Amino acid sequence: MRVGLLGLGRIGAFHAATLATHPLVDELIVADPVRTSPYGRPGDPFEADAVVIATPTGTHAELIIRACERGVPAFCEKPVAGTVADTVKVLESAQGHRVQIGFQRRFDPGYVAAAHALRAGELGELHRVHLITADPAPPPAEYIATSGGIFRDCHIHDFDILRWVTGREVMSVYATGANRGAAFFAAAGDVDNSAALLTLDDGTLATLQGSRYNGAGYDVRMELAGTERTQVVGLGPRAPLHTTEGPPSGEEPWPDFVTRFETAYRREIDGFLRAEESLCSIEDALEALYVAEAADLSLRERRPVEVAEVRR
Numbered sequence: 001m002r003v004g005l006l007g008l009g010r011i012g013a014f015h016a017a018t019l020a021t022h023p024l025v026d027e028l029i030v031a032d033p034v035r036t037s038p039y040g041r042p043g044d045p046f047e048a049d050a051v052v053i054a055t056p057t058g059t060h061a062e063l064i065i066r067a068c069e070r071g072v073p074a075f076c077e078k079p080v081a082g083t084v085a086d087t088v089k090v091l092e093s094a095q096g097h098r099v100q101i102g103f104q105r106r107f108d109p110g111y112v113a114a115a116h117a118l119r120a121g122e123l124g125e126l127h128r129v130h131l132i133t134a135d136p137a138p139p140p141a142e143y144i145a146t147s148g149g150i151f152r153d154c155h156i157h158d159f160d161i162l163r164w165v166t167g168r169e170v171m172s173v174y175a176t177g178a179n180r181g182a183a184f185f186a187a188a189g190d191v192d193n194s195a196a197l198l199t200l201d202d203g204t205l206a207t208l209q210g211s212r213y214n215g216a217g218y219d220v221r222m223e224l225a226g227t228e229r230t231q232v233v234g235l236g237p238r239a240p241l242h243t244t245e246g247p248p249s250g251e252e253p254w255p256d257f258v259t260r261f262e263t264a265y266r267r268e269i270d271g272f273l274r275a276e277e278s279l280c281s282i283e284d285a286l287e288a289l290y291v292a293e294a295a296d297l298s299l300r301e302r303r304p305v306e307v308a309e310v311r312r
Contacts, residue, residue: 001024001025001026001048001049001050001273002025002026002027002028002029002047002048002049002050003019003025003027003028003029003048003049003050003051003052003273004028004029004030004031004043004044004045004046004047004048004050004051004052004072005019005028005029005030005031005040005045005051005052005054006031006032006045006051006052006053006054006055006063007031007032007053007054007055007056008030008032008035008036008037008054009032009035009054009055009056010258011054011077011258011265012032012035012054012055013035013037014258014262014265015052015054015265015269016028016030016037016039016040017039018265018266018269019039019040019052019269020039020040022269022270022273024273024274025273027040027041027048028040028041029041029042029043029044029045029047029048030042030043030045031043031044031045046066046067046070046072048072049072049073050072050073050074050075050272050273051063051067051072051073051074051075052074052075052076052269052272053067053074053075053076053077054077057079057081057082057146057148058082058146060076060077060079060080060081061080061081061086061087061089061090063076064076064080064090064093064094064099064282065090065093065094067097067099068093068094068097068099071097073097073098073099073100073272073275074097074098074099074100075099075100075101075102075268075269075272076099076100076101076102077101077102078101078102078103078156078157078285079101079148079152079156079285079289080101080282080285080286080289082148084286084289084290084293084310087282087285087286087289088286090282091282091283091286094282098275099281099282100268100271100272100279100280100281101280101281101282101284101285102268102280103157103160103161103164103280103284103285103288104261104264104265104267104268105157105160105161105164105220105261105264106160106161106164106264106268106279106280107263107264107265107267107268107271108233108261108263108264109263109264110233110234110236111161111164111165111222111233113231113233114165114222114224114231114233115164115165117229117231118165118166118224118226118231119167122228122229122231123224123225123226123227123228123229123230123231124226124227124228124229125226125227126166126204126224126225126226127204127205127225127226127227128204128205128206128207128223128224128225129162129166129200129204129205129206129207129222129223129224129225130206130207130208130209130221130222130223130225131155131158131161131162131206131207131208131209131221131222131223132208132209132210132219132220132221132222132234133154133155133157133158133210133219133220134209134210134211134212134214134218134219134220135154135211135212135213135214135218135256135257136214136215136216136217136218136240136255136256137212137213137215138181138182138185138192138212138213139212141182141184141188144184144185144188144190145184145187145188147188147190148292149188149189149190149191149296149299150177150190150191150192150194150210150212151175151194151196151292151295151296151299152289152292152293152296154194154210154212155194155196155208155210155292155295156288156289156291156292158208158210158222159288159291159292159295160280160284160285160287160288161222162198162200162206162222163284163287163288163291164280164284165222165224166200166204166224168200168201168202168204169200169201169287169307170198170199170200170201170206170291170294170307171199171200171201171306171307171308172198172199172294172304172305172306172307173196173197173198173291173294173295173298173304173305173307174196174197174198174298174303174304174305175194175195175196175197175295175296175298175299175305176194176195176196176298176299176302177191177192177193177194177195177299178191178192178193178194179191179192179193180192180193180213181212181213185212191299192211192212192213193210193211193212193213194208194209194210194211194299195207195208195209195210196208196295196298198291214240216240216241216242216253217238217239217240217252217253217254217255218240218253218254218255218256218257218259218260219234219239219240219241219254220234220254220257220260221233221234221235221239222234237249237250237251238251238252238253238254238260239253239254240253240254290307290310290311291307293310294306294307294309294310297309297310
């Protein structure tokens with residue numbers, strides 16, 4: 001097939017290399033206003049059989065709708081749009097069209113294994129979940145100013161994988177945060193350290209922690225505590241952790257999200273090209289955004305927020 005790629009930033013360049021070597025891709029058409037790629041040829045990506053959208057957030061909604069109007073299946077990095085209202089508009093416009101949103105943790109072997117173990121009953125009854133997403137260093141100030149805040153930009157991945165692994169919905173969120181680093185976070189109305197308590201629809205409690213200043217390395221983990229077993233994702237030899245009970249593994253910690261989720265990024269593109277079912281839909285992305293909206297509102301108003309409140 002022919003595949004069009006829009007955007008050649010960091011993740012777009014990674015996708016270009018993946019697509020150019022994929023056995024199902026005969027031709028890659030790339031489009032970026034300022035960058036070039038050694039893979040593919042310039043041209044109109046919507047002339048292809050499918051498109052991959054890796055452009056800045058503000059362009060996603062328009063490009064998804066354009067792909068649907070042209071009848072071209074689309075893969076788009078998260079988010080669908082910057083607001084709930086715009087995401088709903090895209091959802092309505094995309095009815096009947098194939099659109100996959102990039103929440104790559106669903107394709108990470110660790111999260112997949114945890115989901116299978118939970119659904120097979122190996123953990124017993126799930127009682128608690130703990131999630132961590134911590135970056136080794138903050139992104140640039142200009143990025144933070146338009147990111148939508150740590151819960152929409154960063155923790156939306158946690159909210160999506162929580163729903164996907166557990167098969168449950170988040171009912172309420174109680175979030176907080178702190179500014180311990182650069183002044184541009186507070187200037188943008190954001191925080192650089194975060195925490196939240198989430199209650200799922202069956203009463204399971206989930207706790208969340210995050211940071212833009214985890215100097216030891218990129219730390220992403222999920223702990224699922226059941227009545228029979230506790231399953232942990234992300235506690236491998238490259239986890240940026242030091243234990244007092246033994247020597248370190250000796251391996252370099254994960255430096256960033258692309259390196260940590262390289263396999264997952266490749267697998268999600270493969271799933272898109274093969275038109276597999278059960279991929280992340282616009283509806284799934286909207287559900288994760290509702291939770292992020294509730295967390296952001298809770299942070300600002302210093303109170304628990306029901307997810308149903310932001311749905312209204």
